[in-house]
Amino acid sequence: MAKKYKFRGKPRSELIGYAAPMVAHPGDTVSFMVSTEADKYDAAIVRLIHGDNNPKGPGFKSEKVNDFQWQLTGRHQETFPGSFIFIKDGVNGIVSDGFTVQAWIRATNPKQGNYQGIVAQNSDTVGFGLYVDPDGGIALRLTHDNTFSEVSTNHPIQEKQWYFIACTYNAISGEAMVIQRQTGRWPNADADCEIFGSVPLGSFESINAPITIAAGGLQTSPAIAPKHCFNGKIDSPRLFSRPLTRKEIEHLHSDGSPRTIPGLIGAWDFSKSSASSTEIFDSSGNGLTGTVINFPMRGLVGHNWTGRVFSRKDAPDQYGSIHFHDDDLEDTGWDADFEWNIPSGLKSGIYAAHLLSDNEEDFVPFIISNKKAQANIAFLVPTMTYLAYANERAIMFPGVDFTVITNVPIIVDPYDRLLREHTSLGGSIYDVHSDGSGICYSTARRPIVNMRPNHRHWVHGCPRKLPFDLYLVDWLEEKDFEYDVITDHDLHHQGEDLLRQYDVILTGSHPEYWTSSMLDGIDGYMNHGGRLMYLGGNGFYWVTAIDPKRDYIMEVRRGYAGSRAWASHVGELELASSGEVGGIWRHLGRPPNALVGVGFSAQGWDLEAPGYKRLPESFDPKVDFIFSGVGDDEMIGNFGLVMSGAAGDELDRVDFELGTPAQTMRLATSQGLHSSYYLMTHEDQLISLPHNDGTNNENVRSDMVYFETQEGGAVFSVGSINWLGSLSHNNYQNNVSTITENVLRKFTM
Incomplete structure (x- = not known):
């Protein structure tokens, strides 16, 4: 790790665990595996609401589940990697x-x-x-x-x-x-x-x-x-x-x-x-x-x-x-320290076992979803993406200077330092094995340090993945919406039948990894009048599979294109778990543009991400409901807890050649507002050219779009990972919150 990187807080002592299964339902029993240096620790079950402790936001929020608390004896548990x-x-x-x-x-x-x-x-x-x-x-x-x-x-x-x-x-x-x-x-x-x-x-x-x-x-x-x-x-x-x-x-x-x-x-x-x-x-x-x-x-x-x-x-x-590989890992094989039977009728959501010793704490996350709908709104938690990035350790790559990709000072989170000391817990599919070959499997049967509500990503010092998606949970709670939490794993197993229970589906900030069963399910839902709010960026991107007998293991074969951390060996594109050809869905005839109107266009990180400027189609009476309460000349989302703007991190844009439906209305864009730290995607570059950043390339942008489908269906997409990070600005009184609420209320009418 380069010496120029700084560290956030003090090094963590060992108090770490994981839950199995990661996705559970009322009536199921969840086991918690813990390893610690502490002689004893307390454990309680909490529902996670907001993880970011940024003083400009609402702060950390959780809700304790009553009458479930344990006092436990600590022990260290060994992990034995190697296939x-x-x-x-x-x-x-x-x-x-x-x-x-x-x-x-x-x-x-x-x-x-x-x-x-x-x-x-x-x-x-x-x-x-x-x-x-x-x-x-x-x-x-x-x-x-x-x-x-x-x-x-x-x-x-x-x-x-x-x-x-x-x-x-x-x-x-x-x-x-x-x-x-x-x-x-x-x-x-x-x-x-x-x-x-x-x-x-x-x-x-x-x-x-x-x-x-x-x-x-x-x-x-x-x-x-x-x-x-x-x-x-x-x-x-x-x-x-x-x-x-x-x-x-x-x-x-x-x-x-x-x-x-x-x-x-x-x-x-x-x-x-x-x-x-x-x-x-x-x-x-x-x-x-x-x-x-x-x-x-x-x-x-x-x-x-x-x-x-x-x-x-x-x-x-x-x-x-x-x-x-000597660092392959399917399951740490730790023994359970305590178990919890989920009560019937418990609210679905993102939960955690809160572990607390004399000098350390940890939140061990798991998701509770309902088998039958309890509301007409569903938040689809991107558990496949969480697994894909599980224990991502790119910051540890020797000889790589990541300061060139951002002007944000790189500060390494204490959880990432812990991962450096516990390499047996494995990496993400963005990492490589000890022999330099790409990691194509990721397992949930291990502690996942970057799936904590208080984790901060090194690239911009802000939440990413699960802690970022808690921005949406918090906003739904603040606005008093009744909603269910469902997961990618639920969608993979139940398909269209799961989604058709709901009037509207909300994505998280980064729904990047999709199995063919998941895509089939959401395609079927949309074909029957479903309504989708795509509230993120870089979605519906990678061909993904989960093991047919062990759904806690996901697989990706990177192929030869797309924004990737490693490339597949020639002749080895087929996923072992499903037999499908790997790579990005765009190259297999299922581009995200055809589903949600926009597709991956650029990525970047800097101190100030921009907002969106309204475009002429946003003034069409057909979409007045979206912009009710928003001024004609307002910049949308030029504020937020993550890089100070709603159009940041990874971005999506309209491209009719890639399948954006002809009736799509391009409502707002960040075109021309990004810095040189934002770069165009690899798959959009046919030859090497110098003009591929936010200051000189019109394709480096986020587009906000709306279009209607058959049987009363509709899609609203924001095309940016950062969108949810702006919801709570000014005590939730802002145009990102207003637009999101306007669309959600319309989609549930």
Whole structure:
């Protein structure tokens, strides 16, 4: 982290937790997992209303849920990241006379300074395995009575290159062989290596222990926790009960079937099971089925990919690799410290367990939504976006100076400092793994530090995501609207039926991540006269999937376009969770403009974001209801708690070529009002040009629009993340609040 960044407040001591499930309903039981250095702490349930403690606003607001309070004993809980395959049955005595291990690997950090297991069977003191050694060579390691014997090529493999690797061991003679061969069109002349060695007799003892792939065994802990995790791709690992001959090894190197070779114990074919499955198929016929732990990246091109197919569906045998990471995480696996059964009839909303020790506090958020409508207004909480940004740690990127993107002094929040000290809690899909590859999965089964009501984002020192969306909750409460809270996850599971219970749907500030089921649901709602208030920016943007059996895990494949933190590997656009092509919805024929009239146009952060100037169509009698109480010459939203303006952060604009409905009325715009810190989106730039910022490009703007649809439906969009941050200005007496209220009351008539 650059020294020029400042820190807000004092460092946090450990008092952190998460709730499961993240989205619950009355009658459900919510479990709370907590880790703390404190000897004891108190816990209470609160409904969150307003998180921003900016003195210019209404301040922090929460509402305690009566009669639910606990006094608890504190404890520290460990997290064990790292993805691998666990084969419980193992082999007992079968390899006592020797063995062969073979696989294809593409290591992404071969010289990381520690052993990385490829295939291993180890207990605490006995076992064997094939590894990448600390210097990047391929090594056979044998263990007996906690004494290690090793035969290594001592020849570093190159990162991100496919290799055929194998080792053989004869327990009777003590002879061993280790092979590494680079594959590909132009292998380096010195890439291959073949080493013979002798191991003292008695250095090996066959045991009954689990087999691990992509790990060198298991830690001594209550959990199934890996050690010596591998970073990179593995394809088609095999295990034989004897040392193979030269001819047999050449047969495997030529992609010959392992089943024709005597002594086959296990042949794990990653292409045979669904890319979303936790099971790994053993094609040996011996039933040594593996279980995937901690969600590695699946459905990827293997060592034999020709570059002529780009879908796993067309050639599954060419998609036989899995990319493992030493920091992958599905679930921290923490034990529950307390539980709460949600009372029937409780108001839907954004809730939290408020944890309080002698010197620290935390708010552990969760959302309560109703299965049946209790009001005619619904606030659709963007839980997919919350997961996408969960534990975003871009500020920690080494060598990146973020001061160039803003004139706002960068101040790092105490929660982000805590994340730097607890890297095992994982990053967001805006981050990269320890090996530099992009993170494509995000899980809710961990503490999410930037999903706290009092979190401030480093880019502008203000709320973002959940704490930002509390501006809308607070405003709805102040204006005495009856409303329900529903979530992206509810919409994904229930679709159009969920939305059709309501007269109007309100989005949050940043509804960026949408599954196809969610889009189908809102399309159906709009086609039947639904009314939508899109109160944010950069919405309806990324193709998203959630795991079919574990909806606390979301997946995104970035593709090759759009504003992204990393790019997908060629041939790996399909999401493992759904089989859909990833990227942005605009490139798959579902642009946000066609749904809400506007689509992502620019992003930027500076000390003063502008407001909107009214356009001629805003004076059409058809939209008088929107501007009732607003002066003809008023600037709209040139104020607010976030960068002092309503048209800021990420912006959307009208574009009829991208599907903005022809009847759309462009009511107001921030065109020409932005600084040079606001830049045009990548996907709108066909060639590199110098004029792409807010001072010289007309497309760097936010547009406010309104249009009507069939059966009495209508859409009102503001095209800016910052809009909600202006609602409470001047004690809620301002034109952003007025316009929002005018539209909402009209849409509920």
